[in-house]
Amino acid sequence: xxxxxxxxxxxxxxxxxxxxxxxxxxxxxxxxDDLRHACPCAKCSPLRNDDESSxxxxxxxxxxxxxxxxxRKVGKYALGFEWVAGCSSGIYRFERLWLLANRLDPDNGxxxxxxxx
Amino acid sequence: MxxxxxxxxDPKVASDSVEGPTPQDQKKMEQAYAQMKRxxxxxxxxxxxxxxxxxxxxxxxxxxxxxxxGLALSLAQQGMAVGILDIDITGPNVPKMMGLEGRRxxxxxxxxxxxxxxxxxxxxxxxxxxxxxxxxxxxxxxxKLGAIQQFIADVEWGNLDYLxxxxxxxxxxxxxxxxxxxxxxxxxxxxxxPQDVALLDSRKSITFSESIKVPVLGVIENMSGFTxxxxxxxxxxxxxxxxxGRTEKTTADKDGNFSVTLxxxxxxxxxxxxxxxxxxxxxxxxxxxxxxxxxxxxVHRIVSEPEGASAIAFAAVVxxxxxxxxxxxxxxxxxx
Ligand SMILES: Nc1ncnc2c1ncn2[C@@H]1O[C@H](COP(=O)(O)OP(=O)(O)OP(=O)(O)O)[C@@H](O)[C@H]1O
Ligand SMILES: [Mg+2]
Numbered sequence: 001x002x003x004x005x006x007x008x009x010x011x012x013x014x015x016x017x018x019x020x021x022x023x024x025x026x027x028x029x030x031x032x033d034d035l036r037h038a039c040p041c042a043k044c045s046p047l048r049n050d051d052e053s054s055x056x057x058x059x060x061x062x063x064x065x066x067x068x069x070x071x072r073k074v075g076k077y078a079l080g081f082e083w084v085a086g087c088s089s090g091i092y093r094f095e096r097l098w099l100l101a102n103r104l105d106p107d108n109g110x111x112x113x114x115x116x117x
Numbered sequence: 118m119x120x121x122x123x124x125x126x127d128p129k130v131a132s133d134s135v136e137g138p139t140p141q142d143q144k145k146m147e148q149a150y151a152q153m154k155r156x157x158x159x160x161x162x163x164x165x166x167x168x169x170x171x172x173x174x175x176x177x178x179x180x181x182x183x184x185x186x187g188l189a190l191s192l193a194q195q196g197m198a199v200g201i202l203d204i205d206i207t208g209p210n211v212p213k214m215m216g217l218e219g220r221r222x223x224x225x226x227x228x229x230x231x232x233x234x235x236x237x238x239x240x241x242x243x244x245x246x247x248x249x250x251x252x253x254x255x256x257x258x259x260x261k262l263g264a265i266q267q268f269i270a271d272v273e274w275g276n277l278d279y280l281x282x283x284x285x286x287x288x289x290x291x292x293x294x295x296x297x298x299x300x301x302x303x304x305x306x307x308x309x310x311p312q313d314v315a316l317l318d319s320r321k322s323i324t325f326s327e328s329i330k331v332p333v334l335g336v337i338e339n340m341s342g343f344t345x346x347x348x349x350x351x352x353x354x355x356x357x358x359x360x361x362g363r364t365e366k367t368t369a370d371k372d373g374n375f376s377v378t379l380x381x382x383x384x385x386x387x388x389x390x391x392x393x394x395x396x397x398x399x400x401x402x403x404x405x406x407x408x409x410x411x412x413x414x415x416v417h418r419i420v421s422e423p424e425g426a427s428a429i430a431f432a433a434v435v436x437x438x439x440x441x442x443x444x445x446x447x448x449x450x451x452x453x
Contacts, residue, residue: 012453040327071452078332091327 005098011079013068020101028101032069035081036061038106040096041089048107061086159270163300166200166277168442171295171305171331177286179310180339183408185283186214186238188306188438190419191431193236197278200231203242204265204295205285212244214417220245228273235420241272265291269298296329303442304334306399309390311341311380334441335397336390337434340404342378344426349373378403399437402430 010021017031037058039045047057070082078093099106138146163169172185185201193199203211212218215234222245223230231239243264274280284291296302305326326333349355351373357365359379369375391398405427407418419428 008450010451010453043328045328073450073452078327080330089328089330091330091332093327 005095008094008097011071016066020097030100033061034100036086038096038100039087039090040092041087044087044090159298162269162274166274166280168278169280169282169299169302170334170438171282171284171292171302172308173284173292173305174286174308179308181286181308182210182214182283184308184337184339184402185281186211186417187419187431188435189238189281190236190417191428191435192279193238194419194423198276200239200274200277200280202268202280202282203240203244204282204291206243207285209242209244211240211283212242215240222246227271229271230273235417239274241268265294266298269295293329296331302331304332306334306438307336308339309336310339333396334438335399337399338388338401341401342380343404344376344378346376349375397437397441400430400434402434403427
């Protein structure tokens with residue numbers, strides 16, 4: 001799925017979601033809640049391993065006040081999203097954003113395993 | 118020491134103390150000052166060092182220190198100001214590779230000054246702290262991590278183009294501490310060898326990189342192939358029996374020189390790993406017995422043979438790393 005991922009050329013932040021435009025002019029809208037629920041950091045990721053904690057992570061995110069994140073580029077392959085409230089730790093690789101745009105599991109169905117290597 | 122919090126911000130106290138602060142006051146102020154200085158110096162250090170690169174591996178002995186020193190020397194060869202921070206407390210071997218064995222820490226007015234190794238590369242190693250290099254030091258975690266923070270804050274690096282940070286194998290504590298103490302790390306390079314590729318759980322390493330907010334710049338394959346050189350009649354065909362029953366053929370040049378690179382282990386594992394996990398492949402470094410000798414006699418291969426095959430391979434890896442570090446150049450992403 002990520003093999004034929006087009007290059008992202010534009011990211012527009014809206015009030016509750018953002019619009020991604022790829023080089024082939026395809027457009028996708030991803031809600032901030034979906035984005036934040038898919039945070040790849042070491043604290044949020046394990047919470048998605050089982051349904052109960054995943055749902056409660058989701059509920060916690062939905063309780064957060066609505067805000068537009070600050071966005072920074074990380075190297076050539078990822079973006080970081082900075083929020084006033086909630087977790088800002090995750091580095092989102094473009095592949096992850098592409099999977100989110102296509103409504104696919106950003107974890108590829110694999111459980112998160114903690115530890116360096 | 119009294120624990121009564123004498124606030125120096127209290128205007129009454131300030132106006133009363135015409136004879137200057139009490140000794141307790143003095144001590145508190147000094148402590149606060151030292152802490153503030155440390156914090157400021159972390160920010161300062163970060164500003165003065167243009168790029169910071171961590172060198173990591175899942176497994177020990179794959180050549181992290183060889184690669185870290187090689188990257189540093191190769192960058193220094195290009196005329197850059199380079200430093201190496203050797204975080205490995207249990208087996209710091211960077212000083213040896215940089216010809217600085219037996220050095221002690223040089224402290225002046227509370228600041229640690231790095232030693233200067235080959236090509237002017239500045240080196241700070243935990244080894245400089247150890248009394249005897251043969252005694253492995255077993256420091257408990259918190260002390261170890263505290264030492265790392267202090268090392269980062271108290272070292273007078275001056276202006277550097279690159280700081281290369283060499284780590285012990287496999288653990289996450291040290292990289293996490295460094296990432297938290299030193300802002301704006303460009304990224305990490307992951308060193309692997311052809312036979313260790315299967316062991317390197319790249320998914321975990323990428324997850325780890327995301328969790329500490331440091332991007333993976335790419336994978337370097339070390340000890341990749343072994344080059345045999347020789348001379349024979351000019352223009353003649355040479356056949357060499359390679360591992361796994363293969364035969365390598367080459368033709369000697371007009372002076373009769375030939376060279377063949379043999380893949381001692383499985384070929385291209387680093388590249389495959391990089392492709393599989395979609396991180397850049399930064400290149401392969403040959404198996405070169407000169408590295409071992411260099412490690413022993415303190416003259417790094419890049420210094421003893423600056424035009425040699427290994428130096429050339431390092432230069433290629435360095436430029437691949439630099440390509441990754443040129444943030445944003447390639448991405449025309451518009452963020453609104
Ligand atoms: N490309 C190479 N060719 C030949 N020998 C090499 C090469 N790279 C490293 N070595 C040798 O392998 C040994 C281990 O290398 P090095 O100390 O750099 O590994 P390391 O990953 O830093 O180890 P540790 O995990 O103990 O810190 C050393 O003797 C070194 O000289
Ligand atoms: Mg080492």
